[in-house]
Amino acid sequence: MSGPREPVEPVTPADVTRAVRLAVAALRQAPPDADWSVKAGGIDWTCWETVEHLADDLFAYAAQLGPEHPPLDSDVPFLWYRRREGGPSNVTFADQAGGVPGLLQVLESCGALLTGMVATTAPDVRAHHAWGVSDAEGFGAMGIVETLVHTYDIVGGLGIRDAWDPPADLCARVLHRLFPDAPTDTDPWPTLLWATGRGELPGRDRLTTWRWYGEPRD
Secondary structure (H helix, E strand, O other), rough: OOOOOOOOOOOHHHHHHHHHHHHHHHHOOOOOOOOOOOOOOOOOOOOHHHHHHHHHHHHHHHHHHHOOOOOOOOOOOOOOEEEEOOOEEEOOOOOOOHHHHHHHHHHHHHHHHHHHHHHHHOOOOOOOOOOOEEEEHHHHHHHHHHHHHHHHHHHHOOOOOOHHOHHHHHHHHHHHHHHHEEEEEEEEOHHHHHOOOOOOOOOOOOOOOOOOOOOOOO
């Protein structure tokens, strides 16, 4: 356990880049013969599908900020579909002929799209998300949370969970931006896992349902 955290800086475009690059570096530590068709830890998608879902999240958050007047009550109407029953519903998929290197390149590319939109979108722009109409910083924070926790899921499925230990400052910034009710006297990474239903904290029940709050915070 740690003491109360220091004042937290805003989430930045560089944070999005940092999260995605750290995730890609961790996933590249999987053995060459790793089976990416096994289920990711704690969810019903394969490790390959979970990377595709993560890339699609990053793409979708960038896309929401793209129009001159972003929608405030709906998603930009791309066509989402599932490759299989029970799989993730995505706009973007990786060509399996590209193998794991191609899959991770898709993830990097979608992360760069979100970084660019967070960097260039005016701070007063708002766009729809099911968990609160949000600004560019909020969408950047959402992308980081998706990256941190889904990488945790994937490395769990691949058996390389020791390869993933995100920086405390990055976790603290997204907790501050999106999870106003999360404890501030616990280490940020275990707290983020707890806040997303993936871990336990001493003295607190494990969450069976969870959400973040995308609305800008005054």
